[in-house]
Amino acid sequence: MSGRTVTIAEVAKHAGVAVSTVSYVLSGKRTISADTRRRVLDSVQALGYHPNAGARALASKRSNVIALVLPLRAGMHVPVLMRFASAVVTAARRFDHDVLLLTADEGTAGIRRVAASALVDALVLMDVELDDLRVPLLRELPEPSVLIGFPAEPAGLTCVDLDFRAAGARCVQHLAERGHEEIALLGAPSVVYDRGTGFATRTREGFVEALGTHGIEGVALPCEETFDEVYETVRDLLLDHPGLSGLVVHNESAVGHVLAALRQLGRRVPDDVAVVAICPDDVAERASPPLTSVLIPAEEVGREAVRLVMDKLEGRVAPDSTLLPPQLAVRASS
């Protein structure tokens, strides 16, 4: 409320105690009598005291800030990223931390900078590629970090993600159970596979493996994101595979186009072609018809990433790899 900024010394004076006592009340690192605690807390309230972040960071060697590194590359599905980001911020606040947003255009220099300057205590990286430039840097950094996604060599790192391999397999299983004998996977744009992005590749692997397990036929194709390209892909797919009756779509931007293309090609969903998507719930629910889907648990992944990074900050050990099991929600499209 006051115009000027309030310091801990003023709180101490107001409460009639030493500065260090105020600090201990606030941090809980030493026992303080109930009476003194009350007086200090009242003074904090009355004066509207907020500890100065810089001073606190300097003295305690903890900034209470974590970095969130977003690459923001082409072909990324942005709404999902945003939900991750939002989940990370919310989860970080639960641990009394704030989130510094870093994008890729500074390259690894940005990561090095915020770490070396003690601006952040730890890092959460999103959209990790199989062969990611940032990974070797992380290994040499003293600050703990957590990756959302998996690089090619995850040993010694801490990675979280949806288990995309299981998700791909789960979709096949679902379609097999429904009696489909020939199916296809429409995946990410080919540029994403070329870049070696893990989640796209792993979904495809799970899909292909499960075909064998269930003894059914199937192909896996990349899928671009404009209507015309999607239309062509779907049309050719149906021409080449007249017996095809099930589709797994792992591409959020394309899924609407796939449905539109099927409509235009005179195929009814799910009567002629069943569709299962791997996408956030709201996208699946908003489609017409609503899609059976494996949801991408952005909130859960974000929360988990923060939990892990906090564990590491506190010196607890974190597992190398955390794979969240896929959840299939059956809706009208299958």
Place this chain on the structure above:
Amino acid sequence: MSGRTVTIAEVAKHAGVAVSTVSYVLSGKRTISADTRRRVLDSVQALGYHPNAGARALASKRSNVIALVLPLRAGMHVPVLMRFASAVVTAARRFDHDVLLLTADEGTAGIRRVAASALVDALVLMDVELDDLRVPLLRELPEPSVLIGFPAEPAGLTCVDLDFRAAGARCVQHLAERGHEEIALLGAPSVVYDRGTGFATRTREGFVEALGTHGIEGVALPCEETFDEVYETVRDLLLDHPGLSGLVVHNESAVGHVLAALRQLGRRVPDDVAVVAICPDDVAERASPPLTSVLIPAEEVGREAVRLVMDKLEGRVAPDSTLLPPQLAVRASS
């Protein structure tokens, strides 16, 4: 490179100068001889020195961090937000600042906290509503701030946005010039209008005013975002207005559905119905057919917001209101 963290004192010793000299070399706030500067810079390089952010903030009363406040509400178009965010981060780095990401779930308390704790020097707020709870808080905060979007009473604030009123009018002008005499605006979902979000309302106002100017007929409707709802809206619109031949769509999520609905209703674009969108360029280009559009200049707005907030930080005066003029790109849909 070294394991431990390097301090300014070590740089000073290495270069054979005083600590303050190193500081002045780095900040440029006093003249330093070319020779000394060289030696210091070499030592900085050799030791891999990065100033400690907390210490710097404490001593200089500047954290070199700005807050970016994202509400992340329902009905927001997320990809656009992300592009704003990314532009803000990039622009901030140009001014040697980092960006702290704040979401709304902490409410105004979060803003108050980061400001009072001197975690940030200034604030950039996105997705401002006509009647925004955060606005009164900003007025009493000593830290400078910039809004992306306009509240109902922008006097004394600094606001940046695309000139949506002009954008709405520009679309009408374009369709009028093409000879269309009855057109419609499909806008944001009704919840967005109900919330009083400025950009939706202002586009509609510009649209309606321009109808009069050009002496043509038109209606403005809200537009939901699922295919089925869009389909119904478009179908009813065409039924109620048989002479309608032009459509302005200001809803990124719905624009694909609008095109699909028109296809399904047997209307060709642009021969039967011309479509003009207000959306980011990539969405317009990716549609089928590619859409004539007024682009939403996310990068430019983000950059401008940062420029303004830096002006205010440096004590320069910033204009209350910055409206970026709309740019119409003519493509195949009109």
Place this chain on the structure above:
DNA sequence: GCCGGTCGTCGAAGCGCTTCGACACTCTCA
């Protein structure tokens, strides 16, 4: 009644940086 142990509080020493005033020089120009 004395000793060792908590418990609650205090004072002071930093954390690593910026910035102010001072000081030794070196130029000017009267």
Place this chain on the structure above:
DNA sequence: TGAGAGTGTCGAAGCGCTTCGACGACCGGC
């Protein structure tokens, strides 16, 4: 030639906080 005006550099005083060691006060056990 000496006052005055820069230059370039230094030392030291904080910035607001955390944390360490110290120290009374009070406790129970012998």
